[in-house]
Amino acid sequence: MAKRRPSGDGMVRKREDGRWEGRIVVGHKENGDPIFRYIYADTQKELTAKLRQSIEAYQGVELTEESRMTLGQWLEQWLKNIAPTIRPSTLNRYEGTVRNHIVPFMGDKPITQITGKDIQKLYDTLAHQGNRNTGEGLASSTVRGVHSMLHEALGEAKHAGVIVWNPTEELKAPKFSCKAKQILTDEQLERFMEIIRGDTVWHDF
Template sequence: MKGSIKERSPGHWAIILDQRDPATGKRRRKWHSFKGNKRGAQTECARLISEMNGGDYVEPSKLTLAQFLDRWLKHIKPNVSPRTHERYEQIALKNIAPLLGAKVLSKLQPIDISQAYSKALESGRRDGSGGLSPRTVHHMHRVLFSALGQAERWRLIARNPAALLEKRDRPKIERKPVRTIDAPATAAAFDAARERRLFIPLILATLCGLRRGEITALRWRCVDLDKGQLAVVASTEQTDAGTIREKEAKSGRARTVALPSMAVEELRRWRVLQAEEMLRLGVRADDDLHVVTQVEGSPLQPRSLTHSVSEFLKVWGVTLHGLRHSHASHMLASNIHPKIVQERLGHSSIAITMDIYSHLMPNMQGEAAATVDGVLRAAINKRTDDVG
């Protein structure tokens, strides 16, 4: 492998790489452009030769990032849910492409990405009203990181420039504690909702920690009132286009949730009422029926559930998702081990649970310290009395 440089004009260099085709023995020449001084051109030439010798060389291409993102979105479409693909497409085409889309993919550098994030935070809104939130820019980074990782696997780039960004150069998110509801307010909300259709969703969120999509996907065949448990095996997903589909539980993990006696009682009562409701419509209720339904028995849409519950809960300043967080808060405040909280909520790891509810940990640490202190003091006092 040989390489040479040639100055085309002041500050512009051609890097010529010569190699032999292993099949024919004929010489093949590859050209690269470089902008800078002679030493920089020599360094780049040496780097390219090293990549070719090491098998990491990537053919030069004029493919832009925008063109690649379009290709990548088509590639991942069969492998992700419609809602996930919709979200990736929005971020890639509406947030990333306007800032970096014109860049040639093979020439994209970490500094280009870092500058794009800064610009997005400062003036990234499409309506010109200011910058995007750190959380949105963080999602941009995750999508770009994933897309460029695929480009690296396809050998379109030598390395993923998004992976080369230091942590301090990535968007930072300040996690805001989610509003929760305490026991007295929960009791008041239950009383106000008892005769309404949204009462059972409140029960499932507050007493069982189910997500919105898990509530709307739950069927009676997954509820065992005699054993006092339910199985979360599916979740309902709704796209911006209004399409609704049932998919497997989040992270692909089904889980079993033990039901508090109050939940068992209310679900028993509701099943009788729902069956009577169906009979009046000339329909026989069976185990395939959804637990939460419209009056005519059709499943409730996730966004409809959010709208009705959010409107109802305005008085208490909490959302439907806030009820799920309230369930976790109540458990942790009662010294339930975080591992149990993780299992009930369906988090993929205990680290996620600890991260989300870290603001509750100082109180738990104080109680733990007091417990340890009490045990040791008792032991020390007993030893003193025995010696005396």
Template sequence: MTTPRDPSPSRRLRANGDGTVYQRKDGRWEAAGYVLASGNTRKRIRVYGTTRKEALAKLTEKIATSNRGVPVPSAQGSVAVYLTYWLEAVAVHQLRENTHTRYTACVRQHLIPGLGKKKLAKLTAKDVRTWLNQLRTTCQCCARGIDTRRDQPRCCAAGTCCSKRLSPLTLAYIHSVLKSGLEHAVREEEIPRNVARNVRTGTPRPRRFEPLTADEACQLLTATRGHRLHALFELALHTGLRKGELLGLCWDDLNLDTGTAAIRRTLQRTNTGGLTVLPTKTRASERRIALPTRCLQSLKRHREQQQHEREVAGTAWQHNGHVFTTAQGSPIDPTNLTRSFTTLLRKAGLRRIRFHDLRHSTATLLLEQGIELVVIKELLGHAHIGVTATVYAHVRLRLQRDAIDTLGTVLDGPTDAEAARIDSNADAAPVR
């Protein structure tokens, strides 16, 4: 009786569902099996290795991942194709128009040129990290051909590089756009994980801003007296409202009797709609704030002034219910408001700052007066108090230093002269 021989290593029997492993004619080993795919379907995949053990290990890993309910990547296209689809079919419905425009510019200028040719399913964290490191040291004039479009080249086209590199904040923004796009690919089960999340770019330093001091703020308000938008600048400094929130404010949002304002909308210029009224930046930005007496008086005078302008304009008046309008009643373009603000700064003899720095000035002055951080957070409409704490960390640090110095003065003992005087008085005192 003959004993049956063991099956060939390439023909060993495997349990049902474990797939098959065999050696190809070219000498490589191939393993094939069925795994979970998108849409709760199953498909047959093939992996390869130089040895039977390597091919089997790859297949086992795929099957184990499938058994955990994670479908295998089905993205056969490039990163460029998927990001374009994401912008045109998904992000356009989820983002504000201006945000979508910035995302699109970021994808076309940086992501597609850098990672666009990579297969989405084969993109690795190493690819992302290598690309970001290269982007960090690349002159943008040279990389994007900016210099060649100038009338008088002064960089790479002229033979000298200006080394105009991206700022850490811009790099962090580009990285965040990539993470957002890949995150949607994970949700659509195109890829198993977001490799961009495994790359650390470091925390960039926040933009430095120089808010107005109390004296400078008073100087600015003095310069705005007599200006037709005096109430707007006064409201901006007292409440910290954003530019769009001020321009989107309607009379129906104000209750001048109780001294409150409901912040519900913002006014922005978009590429397709022009001046457009939109919801507030975030849900936390939709809030009700208290108005100081000074602002209430200015708003009442502004309403009277607006009524006079309406009578002068007659049929040309464009009624839209906004608090701050042009002399014909139309909404104020944010760019025009910035120009007026710059003119007022020059008139007041103040350094040039952004309009948004009025918001920072409000928060800084409130902090310096000892107002609680949570109150400032509600006034500014931040989503989380951590945002307020992070943005104004330098102010809090200065206040801490002042508090520590004050405590040090209390805890310090008397000076040598004072101690000697106390001792001499004690010696001179009669003994009873």
């Protein structure tokens, strides 16, 4: 039997097209075969620097075959796993968040390639044009809810050996932003009072 290659073990080669390719072991399949992460660069020096950073990041990490999942696939599995442990109303809200606000924008991206910048871009998109029916932006509370759910789901992915780190930890939770309240002028208030004087219930109230 071949010796099991430890996570963080890497190798470098020059491709036929002139570019340099590096790969490191980031985990193992159930049968013991290694799972590789591939890195590319135009020069050997550039690749060496990238490879060194990746080796440090993945040293001691043991990813599973589920690391090949897309974000959408992981979220679908995660929802099935937590369904018995949360309220039906919470599950419905999470399912709607995944279906309407995450999958359409980044559901097909491999979960191991999701970065903090990707998630921030998602939040910005949702805030400006997240409503697919009207094209309007979502409320800040809704975007904050997306962040909270993603943080929980990706945290579980890290715990399960699907990703190395939780990219939501690179970001601050989106802030609440309240729209300015419209206050009636004296003229508008007087007009309002005139209208309800004919209704004894509302006028007394």
